[in-house]
Structures are given as C-alpha cells and as structure tokens.
Amino acid sequence: MAAVKNLVVGAGLSGSVVARKIVEELDESVVVIDSRNHIGGNSYDYRDDVTGIVVHKYGPHIFHTNNKEVWDFISRFTKWRPYQHKVHGFVDGQFVPIPFNLNSLRMVFPRVLADKIENKLLDKIGFNKKVSILELRKVNDKDLEFLAQYIYEKIFLEYTIKQLGLSPNEIDSSVFGRVPIYISRDDRYFQDKYQGIPLNTYTEMFRKMLEHPDIKVELKTPFDKAMKYERLFWTGSVDEFFDYTFGVLPYRSVVFDFLTFNQEKFQAVASVNNYPTNYDFTRMTEYKHFLADWSDKTIVSCEYPIDFSIGKNDRIYPIANNDNIALCEKYIDLAKRLPNVYFFGRLGDYKYYDMDEAAERAFEVFKKIKEGR
Numbered sequence: 270m271a272a273v274k275n276l277v278v279g280a281g282l283s284g285s286v287v288a289r290k291i292v293e294e295l296d297e298s299v300v301v302i303d304s305r306n307h308i309g310g311n312s313y314d315y316r317d318d319v320t321g322i323v324v325h326k327y328g329p330h331i332f333h334t335n336n337k338e339v340w341d342f343i344s345r346f347t348k349w350r351p352y353q354h355k356v357h358g359f360v361d362g363q364f365v366p367i368p369f370n371l372n373s374l375r376m377v378f379p380r381v382l383a384d385k386i387e388n389k390l391l392d393k394i395g396f397n398k399k400v401s402i403l404e405l406r407k408v409n410d411k412d413l414e415f416l417a418q419y420i421y422e423k424i425f426l427e428y429t430i431k432q433l434g435l436s437p438n439e440i441d442s443s444v445f446g447r448v449p450i451y452i453s454r455d456d457r458y459f460q461d462k463y464q465g466i467p468l469n470t471y472t473e474m475f476r477k478m479l480e481h482p483d484i485k486v487e488l489k490t491p492f493d494k495a496m497k498y499e500r501l502f503w504t505g506s507v508d509e510f511f512d513y514t515f516g517v518l519p520y521r522s523v524v525f526d527f528l529t530f531n532q533e534k535f536q537a538v539a540s541v542n543n544y545p546t547n548y549d550f551t552r553m554t555e556y557k558h559f560l561a562d563w564s565d566k567t568i569v570s571c572e573y574p575i576d577f578s579i580g581k582n583d584r585i586y587p588i589a590n591n592d593n594i595a596l597c598e599k600y601i602d603l604a605k606r607l608p609n610v611y612f613f614g615r616l617g618d619y620k621y622y623d624m625d626e627a628a629e630r631a632f633e634v635f636k637k638i639k640e641g642r
C-alpha cells in the first residue's frame with residue numbers, strides 16, 4: 270500500500286481545519302479518517318426527522334470567539350444565525366441567570382439584603398467586572414463572604430460533585446475559586462465579539478470545509494498501525510496512540526438522554542446548566558432556541574455525567590488534575606520524539622478547548638509545518 274502524504278486522524282474541528290489548510294496552502298493531498306460514522310467530531314448535529322429541530326448529538330455547541338482570524342476562516346464555510354447564549358441555574362426553586370450576576374442577586378435575596386450586597390460589589394470591585402469566589406473572599410467583608418459561600422454551596426458544589434464524580438474534599442480549592450460572579454446586568458453567558466450558530470448546521474459547515482478535490486474522507490475507519498503515511502495528524506487521545514504504555518488518561522463521559530415533548534416550549538433559555546441539588550442530571554438543553562426552529566413539539570437533552578471507560582462510551586471532558594497532567598506529560602515527551610507526527614485537539618493535547626481554541630491550536634500546528642517545509 271502506497272503511503273498517504275498527509276493522514277489526519279479525526280474529522281472534528283481540529284482535524285478538519287488542518288486538512289483544509291494543507292490542501293489550500295501546501296497544495297498537498299490529505300486523507301481524513303474517523304472511527305465514527307459522521308464528520309464534525311463532537312460538534313456534529315442533525316435535523317430531527319419528526320420535528321425538523323436541529324439537535325447537537327454531543328451536547329449544546331455555541332460558536333463564540335474574539336479571534337477575527339478564526340471567525341473569518343470558519344465563516345468561509347457557513348452563514349450564521351446571530352445568537353447570544355443565555356443560561357439559567359435552578360437555585361432554591363428559581364431559575365436565575367448564570368454566571369451569577371446582579372440580576373441573579375435580586376432574584377435570590379430580599380431587596381434590602383440585595384441592595385446592601387450590590388452596593389458593596391459596586392463599591393469594592395466595580396461595575397462590569399468579573400470576580401471569582403476566591404477573590405471575593407479576599408475582600409474581607411462579611412456580606413461578600415456570605416455571597417461567596419452562597420454561590421459556592423448553591424451553584425457550584427453539588428453541580429461539580431455530579432460533573433466530576435468527586436466528593437467535596439477531593440475538589441481542589443483552586444477549581445471552585447474560579448467560579449465567576451459578573452457584576453453586571455448582562456445575562457449573556459459569553460461576551461465575545463463574534464457569536465453564532467451555523468445557519469445550516471455544523472455538519473454542513475464541516476462538509477464544506479472538507480469538500481475539496483484533494484481531501485478524501487473515510488468514515489467508520491479507526492486508525493490502524495498498518496496505515497502508511499508521510500505525515501500524521503493525530504486528534505485522537507494521545508494515550509491510545511501509545512497503546513496506554515503509561516496508563517489510561519481519565520476522562521468524564523456524559524450520557525445524553527434526548528426527550529421529545531408535545532409542547533411548543535420547555536424552558537425560557539436554551540440551557541439550564543445547574544440543577545445543583547435537584548435531579549441526577551447536570552444540565553437540560555432545549556435545542557430549538559439555537560436556530561429558532563419552529564415546531565409544535567420540542568426536543569430537550571438531559572446530561573448525566575459518568576466515568577469514561579474504553580470501548581463503552583465517549584471521552585468527553587479531560588480530568589485535568591495534577592496527577593493526570595503529569596501522566597499526559599509523559600505521553601507528550603514520547604510524542605516529541607516522533608518525527609512527522611503531530612498531536613493536537615482536545616484529545617491529542619488532553620485539554621478542554623472551546624471550538625475557537627481548537628481552531629487556533631490547529632492553525633499553530635499547521636504554521637509550524639508550513640514554516641519547516
């Protein structure tokens with residue numbers, strides 16, 4: 270079998286961006302393989318046959334970035350529906366904006382207390398600032414300490430226990446310390462300059478990105494060591510490439526339970542991220558919000574976090590604690606010794622990346638190759 274010039278493992282965002290860059294800027298051919306039966310990786314979506322609603326198979330994906338280069342590149346393959354994501358948390362029986370902001374404050378506390386805390390936040394930190402619980406505690410004010418503790422308990426703690434499958438004392442304080450409070454009345458989840466949902470689905474956007482005479486896509490094709498290549502771009506999990514020599518990198522997986530309801534709307538916003546103390550799921554997402562799909566029915570997913578197990582479920586979130594990062598570094602050291610093999614993407618780097626960050630990383634890998642040619 271003749272060697273493939275460029276073999277890309279994974280037809281997700283990372284692999285697709287690199288493939289497109291290679292054919293356009295190096296004028297070389299690329300073969301993209303993916304073990305799944307579809308392109309798009311975890312950003313894959315599809316239109317439900319019965320309701321016509323576009324559903325994100327691996328959970329809600331909102332494109333948002335401040336990086337114009339990324340936005341311009343991706344926008345070559347799709348038009349956008351302008352969309353600003355809003356998220357609620359279910360706290361003490363009420364749906365409140367997340368991240369917790371001045372509107373949330375007024376919803377959960379009596380007016381006199383909310384006034385007092387709001388004035389202190391404005392005075393000691395300032396309007397339109399984001400502050401973490403840890404920073405709030407450092408202000409050394411008993412009302413702000415009370416607020417930090419309230420958010421920690423009601424929004425963060427139970428949610429994180431479910432999400433990570435850890436007990437409270439196993440959770441690193443630096444993690445909860447990063448939980449933000451937004452001193453603003455802006456209820457949007459992201460404040461990035463560019464935000465949207467692909468008008469004709471993410472999958473169509475990926476199809477266009479991969480549509481090129483020099484790109485061949487082979488689905489239902491797991492990587493096989495017998496495959497020959499001049500360059501290999503690996504966006505699968507780095508431990509898998511090395512046959513788990515040092516051990517398996519742990520991930521959290523998620524079971525998505527999709528439900529169709531005979532009602533026009535289920536919830537006020539696309540995602541209710543926090544069901545901290547109620548139910549076993551962490552998040553409910555109603556998909557018709559993203560593209561304003563009209564239907565007299567609606568589709569909602571509930572997310573149940575579980576441990577990842579090879580061959581049984583998908584790798585969803587890397588568990589980036591110190592031990593796992595150290596394990597990953599051992600693999601990265603091995604990877605560095607291989608000429609013409611490049612590891613990147615959320616699995617190749619063992620890092621949580623938003624889509625724009627995955628694209629930036631793919632640009633970076635490509636740039637290295639282009640400059641080294």
Ligand SMILES: Cc1cc2nc3c(=O)[nH]c(=O)nc-3n(C[C@H](O)[C@H](O)[C@H](O)COP(=O)(O)OP(=O)(O)OC[C@H]3O[C@@H](n4cnc5c(N)ncnc54)[C@H](O)[C@@H]3O)c2cc1C
Pocket residue numbers: 278279280281282283284302303304305309310311312327328329330331332333490491492504505506509585586613614615616622623624625627
């Ligand atoms: C629940 C959830 C919600 C998210 N929401 C957002 C959001 O709102 N906004 C945002 O910007 N980002 C979001 N993300 C992040 C986004 O999914 C990632 O940035 C993106 O998927 C990264 O692309 P990737 O190509 O690196 O990885 P992936 O999309 O995972 O693609 C990797 C591909 O490689 C294939 N593969 C792996 N190993 C092999 C092998 N051995 N042989 C063949 N094929 C293989 C896999 O099948 C997969 O298709 C979310 C992620 C999750 C999990």
